[in-house]
Amino acid sequence: MMALVPYDRSSLPALSKLHDTSVEFHFANRRVRLTQDWNRLGVAAVVWDAAVVLCMYLELGQIELGGKAAIELGAGTGLAGIVAALLGARVTITDREPALDLLRTNVRDNIPPDQQGAAVVSELTWGEGLERFPAGGYDLVLGADIVYLEETFPALLRTLEHLSSARTAVLLACRIRYDCDRTFLHRAAAELRRGGGPLRGPEGHPHLQGDQAPDSLQSGALSHFYRAAKLQTLVEL
Numbered sequence: 001m002m003a004l005v006p007y008d009r010s011s012l013p014a015l016s017k018l019h020d021t022s023v024e025f026h027f028a029n030r031r032v033r034l035t036q037d038w039n040r041l042g043v044a045a046v047v048w049d050a051a052v053v054l055c056m057y058l059e060l061g062q063i064e065l066g067g068k069a070a071i072e073l074g075a076g077t078g079l080a081g082i083v084a085a086l087l088g089a090r091v092t093i094t095d096r097e098p099a100l101d102l103l104r105t106n107v108r109d110n111i112p113p114d115q116q117g118a119a120v121v122s123e124l125t126w127g128e129g130l131e132r133f134p135a136g137g138y139d140l141v142l143g144a145d146i147v148y149l150e151e152t153f154p155a156l157l158r159t160l161e162h163l164s165s166a167r168t169a170v171l172l173a174c175r176i177r178y179d180c181d182r183t184f185l186h187r188a189a190a191e192l193r194r195g196g197g198p199l200r201g202p203e204g205h206p207h208l209q210g211d212q213a214p215d216s217l218q219s220g221a222l223s224h225f226y227r228a229a230k231l232q233t234l235v236e237l
């Protein structure tokens, strides 16, 4: 079932930011300016708060990025993948085909010319054509606000399983909108542990919890719905 909800953007400031044609951030000692296009591409063409949370987490330095092979799923405008590349990772930034032009524009505009090779844009629809990507070939799998469509969960889980191995950190920053989102994260954590062998890395790896989040994230209830969690060590979101 679908519902059409008309709204007046001027009376809903939270929605009006979706209509901004560009947004700017500061990460990795650089200005990152991204083009948005909500009217043409919808959810894939605006920066979601989970992506900002994930970038803040990457900047905290808990995960080694230098020279690491990373892949971002459902990248949208590409913020998290771009920041991971600026912080030293070699990143494959992926989304469905309609999102790729804007993604390429944002990568080109924000990765310095001599580092362009650090970020490659590629089509990846969850669960499809996975053989194009090396099985277990990534040190890091990134996803910001990609746990939101229940019908995609089986394909998303297959994708996470294909891309990761015991050495992989899977970082998902999520806004939990429905119980099924949380259920999916627990299931994914369990499946990835099973497939990835014994737990690696420090126990109690610092998740980004509401009360531990950077100050700028603590205002408002929203921050309590975000977590950046290394799924291999995830116990409770």
Ligand SMILES: C[S@@+](CC[C@H](N)C(=O)[O-])C[C@H]1O[C@@H](n2cnc3c(N)ncnc32)[C@H](O)[C@@H]1O
Pocket: 043, 044, 045, 046, 047, 048, 049, 050, 051, 073, 074, 075, 076, 077, 078, 079, 095, 096, 099, 124, 125, 126, 143, 144, 145, 146, 148, 149, 152
């Ligand atoms: C809510 S947006 C998040 C975008 C971006 N990661 C961010 O946080 O700003 C969800 C993203 O998942 C992508 N997506 C949805 N279903 C997908 C699928 N089946 N395969 C690949 N990407 C998908 C959408 O195109 C969109 O870019």
